[in-house]
Amino acid sequence: MLEETGGAAMVELRIAGTDHPVSARSFSDINRLRPLLNLDQLSQARAELRRRRKQWKEADQRLGYTAAVTLEHQLALQAGIAGRVMQITAPSSLTEVTAKLHCLIIMEDPGLRLERSPWPELRRLLKDLIRIGAHSSER
Known part of the structure; x- marks a missing residue:
């Protein structure tokens, strides 16, 4: 623009x-x-x-710059609402725990750039959960 x-x-x-x-x-x-x-x-x-x-x-x-920015703000608002709902909902499966952790990480560090603890550890934990979930679904 x-x-x-x-x-x-x-x-x-x-x-x-x-x-x-x-x-x-x-x-x-x-x-x-x-x-x-x-x-x-x-x-x-x-x-x-x-x-x-x-x-x-x-x-x-x-x-269409203004329309795109407006849509981006609306989507961010909706994502924030969905994320807060996900945070208060009790998980009942490995997939739901993984989704909650993913949501938390993305909401707090959208660019996945935070390098101070606990962010690298949380990202590794998320990868482990995804790997375990994929491995258990193959059985």
Whole structure:
């Protein structure tokens, strides 16, 4: 999305007496900077923000970015609810214990990157449970 639009819907403003540009992501941000800007800078900043927002909206409609992010949030919410239900449900089989452990690990460490104890051990335990479950189902 950023590549498609050339960047986020924001403008960078040069304020007299400062070395670094100031970013404005909204018209409120621009209005807060009004005392530090001349009328031309103010007008250009508003026009540029309008242009960038329009460009962002057009790219969003083509790519479906907002819809995808919304769906991702909805799925994360549903996964969280399902995970909490799974955590309070008593398991009655090796498969259910394995599923609960998998759910716990994924909810707490979605990228499987935590290296401090007990995360590596829990991941090994999960692999052991999967292996035992597969071995017992072969019989």
